[in-house]
Amino acid sequence: xxxxxSLVLTVTDPDTGQSTEILHGNSFxxxxxxxxxxxxxxxxxxxxxLKCILGIEPSGARVAGSITLDGTDLLxxxxxELRRIRANDLALIAQNPHGSLNPVLxxxxxxxxxxxDARSLPAAEARTRAADLxxxxxxxxxxxxLRSYPxxxxxxxxxxxxxxxxxxxxxxxxxxxxxxxxxxxxxxxEVVAIxxxxxxxxxxxxxxxxxxxxxxxxxxxxxxxxxxxxxLEIGTPEExxxxxxxxxxxxxxxxRPQLYPEGRSAPALDDEAxxxxxxxx
Amino acid sequence: xxxxxxxxxPGTGTRAQNTIAxxxxxxxxxxxxxxxxxxxxxxxxxxxxxxxxxIALVVLMAILAPVIAPYDPYAGGVTARHEAWSLAHLMxxxxxxxxxxxxxxxxxRTSLIGPAIVAVVxxxxxxxxxxxxxxxGGRVDALISRVLDILFAFPNMLLAILAVxxxxxxxxxxxxALAIGFVPYSARVIRSVALRERNLPYVASxxxxxxxxxxxxxxxxxxxxxxxxxxxxxxxFGYAMIELAALSFLGLGVQPPTPDWGLMxxxxxxxxxxxxxxxxxxxxxxxxxxxxxxxYVGEQLGGRRAAGRIR
Numbered sequence: 274x275x276x277x278x279s280l281v282l283t284v285t286d287p288d289t290g291q292s293t294e295i296l297h298g299n300s301f302x303x304x305x306x307x308x309x310x311x312x313x314x315x316x317x318x319x320x321x322x323l324k325c326i327l328g329i330e331p332s333g334a335r336v337a338g339s340i341t342l343d344g345t346d347l348l349x350x351x352x353x354e355l356r357r358i359r360a361n362d363l364a365l366i367a368q369n370p371h372g373s374l375n376p377v378l379x380x381x382x383x384x385x386x387x388x389x390d391a392r393s394l395p396a397a398e399a400r401t402r403a404a405d406l407x408x409x410x411x412x413x414x415x416x417x418x419l420r421s422y423p424x425x426x427x428x429x430x431x432x433x434x435x436x437x438x439x440x441x442x443x444x445x446x447x448x449x450x451x452x453x454x455x456x457x458x459x460x461x462x463e464v465v466a467i468x469x470x471x472x473x474x475x476x477x478x479x480x481x482x483x484x485x486x487x488x489x490x491x492x493x494x495x496x497x498x499x500x501x502x503x504x505l506e507i508g509t510p511e512e513x514x515x516x517x518x519x520x521x522x523x524x525x526x527x528x529r530p531q532l533y534p535e536g537r538s539a540p541a542l543d544d545e546a547x548x549x550x551x552x553x554x
Numbered sequence: 555x556x557x558x559x560x561x562x563x564p565g566t567g568t569r570a571q572n573t574i575a576x577x578x579x580x581x582x583x584x585x586x587x588x589x590x591x592x593x594x595x596x597x598x599x600x601x602x603x604x605x606x607x608x609i610a611l612v613v614l615m616a617i618l619a620p621v622i623a624p625y626d627p628y629a630g631g632v633t634a635r636h637e638a639w640s641l642a643h644l645m646x647x648x649x650x651x652x653x654x655x656x657x658x659x660x661x662x663r664t665s666l667i668g669p670a671i672v673a674v675v676x677x678x679x680x681x682x683x684x685x686x687x688x689x690x691g692g693r694v695d696a697l698i699s700r701v702l703d704i705l706f707a708f709p710n711m712l713l714a715i716l717a718v719x720x721x722x723x724x725x726x727x728x729x730x731a732l733a734i735g736f737v738p739y740s741a742r743v744i745r746s747v748a749l750r751e752r753n754l755p756y757v758a759s760x761x762x763x764x765x766x767x768x769x770x771x772x773x774x775x776x777x778x779x780x781x782x783x784x785x786x787x788x789x790x791f792g793y794a795m796i797e798l799a800a801l802s803f804l805g806l807g808v809q810p811p812t813p814d815w816g817l818m819x820x821x822x823x824x825x826x827x828x829x830x831x832x833x834x835x836x837x838x839x840x841x842x843x844x845x846x847x848x849x850y851v852g853e854q855l856g857g858r859r860a861a862g863r864i865r
Binding site: 327329356357358359360361363364367369373374375376377378382386387390391392438444464506 | 643754755758759760762766
């Protein structure tokens with residue numbers, strides 16, 4: 274479905290005119306309904322890869338290679354075509370939910386306009402559907418939330434609203450850029466659970482960018498380990514965990530904080546990893 | 555979350571509950587907009603509310619001129635020239651024997667309409683230009699900004715006098731010319747605020763939802779710059795009133811015998827030298843009070859926001 278081939282991103286400093294290659298010819302493919310975890314340390318090019326797919330690479334950047342979504346070339350798409358692809362096929366869940374919403378408008382407007390402005394659903398219908406979507410992400414007092422302003426809601430609540438917004442267009446591909454980093458730990462678990470459940474329910478493909486190897490292993494079918502703008506290896510969580518191909522991956526594995534030492538990982542991870550294996554079986 | 559919590563005022567709970575958390579809540583409650591009027595009065599402060607009352611009175615005076623003016627502002631007579639202030643003529647009469655108070659009341663109309671035209675036309679043009687520049691960015695932004703820079707180079711008065719020279723003296727000509735002169739100041743402020751807003755992540759997130767640039771500008775960026783627009787209008791109103799009065803004083807704006815404060819200051823000038831101070835001083839006072847009121851309200855709206863105390 275999504276095909277990324279030898280993606281190269283070059284950024285030119287506007288002052289010095291010096292060019293830096295940020296992504297060095299990465300390739301990966303993603304099937305329908307599949308989820309891929311992009312893991313790696315800060316600055317490894319995870320988010321930049323997402324930005325290239327969305328067409329929001331920084332100004333002065335040059336993208337080479339090819340990115341196709343169901344045969345449509347995303348790199349050459351522009352203007353109205355790109356707008357339609359973004360509205361119908363792609364959805365982004367960003368790191369900080371407070372940033373994703375206009376501070377002076379009620380959050381209901383965010384959900385409604387995604388449907389009525391971007392995908393021309395009648396406004397009244399969009400409003401009913403907005404409440405519906407909120408119930409789906411576990412928000413019960415939908416009327417109050419729809420009328421609230423972003424500063425009146427917690428981060429976890431807002432991220433649910435953003436997830437609801439992402440689901441509203443029934444996109445083909447969900448791009449999650451560290452969606453839980455800005456949340457506290459208990460909320461993180463809830464938000465990830467909701468995101469994972471919704472994704473499976475609707476059979477969406479997802480690229481999940483995170484630092485958290487365990488988290489990615491729990492919710493992704495395959496992991497891609499990135500370092501310095503390069504994908505070192507791609508494999509199932511089990512392959513990565515049990516038979517890492519590169520020293521870097523091995524180092525990354527051993528760098529995980531261990532709640533339970535002696536080489537055992539936390540029981541919660543085992544359970545979840547187990548569950549996700551069962552889902553696939 | 556699902557059940558309705560009983561509404562309880564902070565501070566009425568048990569002592570354990572009345573802790574820092576409650577005080578924080580109370581502080582937070584104050585931040586939530588209560589009603590338009592309470593928010594406005596908090597922004598303006600007592601002097602600001604007083605200024606607002608003055609503005610309301612002046613506007614009311616203009617609207618009710620036919621009812622409250624004791625005399626016809628055009629009627630006079632040589633026998634009644636330069637009468638001192640008395641119970642019959644509270645502010646005396648002018649060089650043509652017309653009641654000064656009545657002319658000040660009627661003059662509020664012409665003196666307010668001009669600045670209102672300037673404020674509205676300036677706000678519309680400046681907002682259009684600023685938002686266009688910010689949304690398209692790059693060359694469009696550069697072009698609009700440079701044109702505004704060029705416009706900056708012309709003193710407003712000069713533009714107005716030029717317009718009057720071409721189209722003939724009238725209040726409308728002078729107001730429109732002045733509005734064009736005011737545009738760069740307002741546009742620059744609105745552009746800078748809109749630019750900051752445009753670079754916030756929520757705009758990118760709206761774009762990624764597939765919302766068109768036009769809708770993002772109108773629905774997201776515009777509401778975020780409305781305070782600046784309103785503040786600009788209030789401050790421009792005051793400046794416009796002074797400059798239009800000056801134009802009328804020079805004989806390039808409102809034409810006699812129409813009652814107008816600027817014109818009255820000018821007319822009273824000759825009488826002033828003969829010791830009849832009433833006309834110039836009262837008309838001048840009317841201008842000063844109105845301009846000060848508008849200026850203060852504008853400063854409070856803009857200044858408080860800039861200080862970050864109220865968002």
